[in-house]
Amino acid sequence: MTETRKLSSLKHLAKRYARANRITQHQALDLVAGKLGFANWIKLVSACKNEWMPDSDQMASIEAFVAHALPAADFRTGHPEILTRRFAYLEQAEHGTIGDHAYRLQVIFHDVVVAGDGWSIKVPENLGAAPIVETSTENDGRCPVFDPEFLQEALSLARERAIQVRGEISTNWPRRSTKPDLDGVVRHPLWGSDSDVWFCLHCNGKITGAQIAQSLWHCPACGASPLDIFDTAFWCEEGGESLRPMKTNGAVDRAEADFCVVDDKPRLDLNEEKIILLIRSALLEDATNISEKLGALxxxxxxxxxxxVCIALxxxxxxxxxxxxxxxxVAAQLGLEVEFxxxxxxxPFAWPGLGEGTxxxxxxxxxxxxxxxxxxxxPDTET
Ligand SMILES: [Zn+2]
Known part of the structure; x- marks a missing residue:
């Protein structure tokens, strides 16, 4: 890679990072420069003029860094070292332990799920929705999610990944979808239309361009997906003129998680169909020849x-x-009285006795x- 190409490839990476994290390009350039040990991008460029060039390891580290699209919050407050540590932390987060409890972390259709034995925590794609904690039991002292410290740690793990997932989503969107222009105009990531005011088909919310960009095109009020967000309220008579603007300043991660107990233990519903299945299976065991097998069937x-149970043979x-x-x-095991x-x-076939011999x-x-x-x-013509 030539010197100029290395520099322009760094610029390109910074641009992608900016898009993923919804920050300006010059902030991203400074961040990339910081990762390479420079105070800012201008310092990096002047070093280049003095024949400094990133080596291939440094290029690779920047690529990996951008690929993981870390959140803007860290950029504003963070130090490259913190970012690197966090990056390493995220990389090994697919399986891990919190205290003595093993967990696995998965991204399922843009939702992040951290789960362990008897518990799971979901951080939905929609920034405005509360995380959902599911357990199989009420708090019996055994399930770790009832321990606030454990819960916080698991939640922050899931949220870190959720930020990354959202970054990946917005990287694929037009820049204007996540960065309003000076008039607050943003572009719908799916429809491509431009507007400074948007409407939610779901809750009739009237949303500013800045609000909808910040909540990554989910309705800040009801959490409806980008599919339900339009630049005119075509379903209202006057196009939504009278709808009241939304108060919220865009969604933020809700601190509180919603708990619910999900009984996922297998449950036996011994209905007629299942009883019949077991009895017939036992009858087949009783059958010693083909005639009897056909009889059981x-x-x-x-x-x-x-x-x-009534069994007619x-x-x-x-x-x-x-x-x-x-x-x-089997009937006795199931507590059933049997009548034959x-x-x-x-x-089905003539000469039923034939089956008795085999x-x-x-x-x-x-x-x-x-x-x-x-x-x-x-056999077709015989009755
Ligand atoms: Zn809505």
């Missing part, structure tokens, strides 16, 4: 309101004196086909 099993397929022992055991009945219906379906199939053939009829 075709058995009519009914469960009444008291959850008692085809007389031609299931011997009348054969007790389905396994089915009785015999039934007579049209059985436990192999393919062997039975062949015998059945042969029997039909011997009687000069195909």
């Amino acid at each position: 075709r058995a009519e099993i009914n469960v009444d309101d008291e959850n008692d 085809e007389e031609d397929l299931w011997p009348q004196d054969k007790e389905p022992i396994k089915a009785l055991i 009945e015999s039934m007579w219906s049209t059985i 436990a192999s379906t393919s062997e039975y199939t062949q015998m059945m086909l042969d029997a039909y053939a011997q009687h000069g009829a195909s």
